[in-house]
Amino acid sequence: MKEVVILGAGYAGLRALHVLQGAKGDFHITLIDKNDYHYEATDLHEVAAGTQPRDRISYPIMDVVKTNKTTFVQKEVATIDRDQQVITFKDQTTSTYDYLIVALGFESESFGIPGVEEHALEMVDVDSAEAIYHHLLKQMQDYKQTKNPDLLKIVVCGAGFTGIELLGSLVENRKTFAKAAGVKPEEIKLYCVEAVTRLLPMFEEKLSDYGISNLVKWGVNFLTGKPIKEIKPGVVIYQTDVESGATEALSAKTIIWTTGVSGSHVMADSAFSARRGRVMVNQTLTDPEHDHVYVVGDVSAVLDPATNRPYPTTAQIALKMGQHAAKNILRQMNGEQPIDFHFESLGSVASIGNTHAFGLVGKMAVKGYPASFVKKAIMDRSLYQTGGVKEVLAKGRFDFYH
Numbered sequence: 361m362k363e364v365v366i367l368g369a370g371y372a373g374l375r376a377l378h379v380l381q382g383a384k385g386d387f388h389i390t391l392i393d394k395n396d397y398h399y400e401a402t403d404l405h406e407v408a409a410g411t412q413p414r415d416r417i418s419y420p421i422m423d424v425v426k427t428n429k430t431t432f433v434q435k436e437v438a439t440i441d442r443d444q445q446v447i448t449f450k451d452q453t454t455s456t457y458d459y460l461i462v463a464l465g466f467e468s469e470s471f472g473i474p475g476v477e478e479h480a481l482e483m484v485d486v487d488s489a490e491a492i493y494h495h496l497l498k499q500m501q502d503y504k505q506t507k508n509p510d511l512l513k514i515v516v517c518g519a520g521f522t523g524i525e526l527l528g529s530l531v532e533n534r535k536t537f538a539k540a541a542g543v544k545p546e547e548i549k550l551y552c553v554e555a556v557t558r559l560l561p562m563f564e565e566k567l568s569d570y571g572i573s574n575l576v577k578w579g580v581n582f583l584t585g586k587p588i589k590e591i592k593p594g595v596v597i598y599q600t601d602v603e604s605g606a607t608e609a610l611s612a613k614t615i616i617w618t619t620g621v622s623g624s625h626v627m628a629d630s631a632f633s634a635r636r637g638r639v640m641v642n643q644t645l646t647d648p649e650h651d652h653v654y655v656v657g658d659v660s661a662v663l664d665p666a667t668n669r670p671y672p673t674t675a676q677i678a679l680k681m682g683q684h685a686a687k688n689i690l691r692q693m694n695g696e697q698p699i700d701f702h703f704e705s706l707g708s709v710a711s712i713g714n715t716h717a718f719g720l721v722g723k724m725a726v727k728g729y730p731a732s733f734v735k736k737a738i739m740d741r742s743l744y745q746t747g748g749v750k751e752v753l754a755k756g757r758f759d760f761y762h
């Protein structure tokens with residue numbers, strides 16, 4: 361009996377599991393994750409801002425495991441030896457495979473900027489997102505005692521998709537922070553420091569302006585064209601002039617790092633040929649050196665023939681890749697050749713709070729409340745693709761009443 365191992369129960373891993381569990385054949389599946397729950401990474405900003413509790417964006421992995429076909433193992437992967445076909449875990453135990461799907465997802469990327477890892481908060485999984493919310497509440501409670509204005513300041517580093525969505529949720533929950541601090545909501549100061557001036561280049565200017573100008577209207581202070589040079593305890597140092605190298609300092613007791621992500625460190629630790637933790641895979645989604653090893657989701661880079669650049673890492677493409685890798689493994693086990701991956705983006709929509717959003721559906725621009733409706737439908741769709749009807753009914757977003 362062939363052994364198919366899936367590493368990571370995120371979007372890509374669970375989608376692959378769904379396809380494999382639904383197929384007939386003489387094979388067994390082992391699903392491995394360091395947690396015993398799946399979380400919707402696209403909603404992490406809401407846990408960080410406290411607009412959703414962690415249970416709302418996660419569910420037990422065993423909910424989707426068919427035990428007659430699959431064994432779930434909760435372990436942390438340390439390395440993968442592709443020549444020996446052996447996975448080594450952090451606890452030094454090992455597992456073997458015939459076919460492997462690597463779907464270990466993303467990590468925070470510091471770009472080598474000093475102080476980021478030590479002094480900024482990262483938002484990469486449910487624990488780190490929840491830690492941000494607890495940190496925020498603690499700063500607010502401390503303000504009541506000390507009246508230190510830095511405790512009311514929140515700096516989001518990076519105005520990419522993640523940073524913008526986080527700012528939207530922070531604005532939305534400002535009342536909670538203000539109440540904890542005993543101040544007015546407008547006294548909670550929100551900043552965003554960003555290196556470039558043209559924000560969210562994936563959207564046409566009119567659309568990104570809509571999102572940014574709303575956040576500005578709601579009180580977010582954008583410092584754009586200001587590359588961050590260092591994070592010190594409670595201080596962001598950013599450059600104000602490229603030629604002279606002049607810098608300024610912004611002090612705040614909450615500094616959240618959302619400038620970018622890389623793929624899991626396991627890729628580099630396992631000698632995959634990876635750039636920022638992403639492996640440039642074949643069009644079939646296999647590792648160029650091992651045709652029984654599929655690399656999918658945020659640890660993978662697939663060339664978009666239209667632009668000759670890798671597709672951006674998104675949940676949408678991770679789901680498609682997981683599905684495709686599983687189908688290709690079924691083909692290989694059947695003695696057929698794997699087929700190439702094709703991807704057509706359905707568009708993307710960024711939320712700014714619960715009732716506002718903006719983005720593209722296909723090629724159509726959407727904004728405001730209708731866009732927020734679409735965003736919830738997109739999230740319910742991906743929840744359905746990993747967790748099925750049961751999880752959509754339990755965790756789906758149906759509050760279409762605003």
Ligand SMILES: Cc1cc2nc3c(=O)[nH]c(=O)nc-3n(C[C@H](O)[C@H](O)[C@H](O)COP(=O)(O)OP(=O)(O)OC[C@H]3O[C@@H](n4cnc5c(N)ncnc54)[C@H](O)[C@@H]3O)c2cc1C
Nearest residue numbers: 368370371372394401436437465466657658674675676678
């Ligand atoms: C705030 C935010 C908003 C986003 N919004 C959108 C959006 O609107 N639309 C969109 O398409 N994308 C969005 N994204 C991007 C999207 O979340 C990622 O592209 C997606 O999560 C990648 O899916 P994945 O399956 O590759 O990995 P992940 O979802 O990261 O899952 C990886 C899994 O691997 C497990 N794992 C990791 N390391 C180990 C290890 N060493 N051993 C064992 N298990 C391990 C993790 O526990 C996790 O279950 C957003 C991301 C963030 C952070």
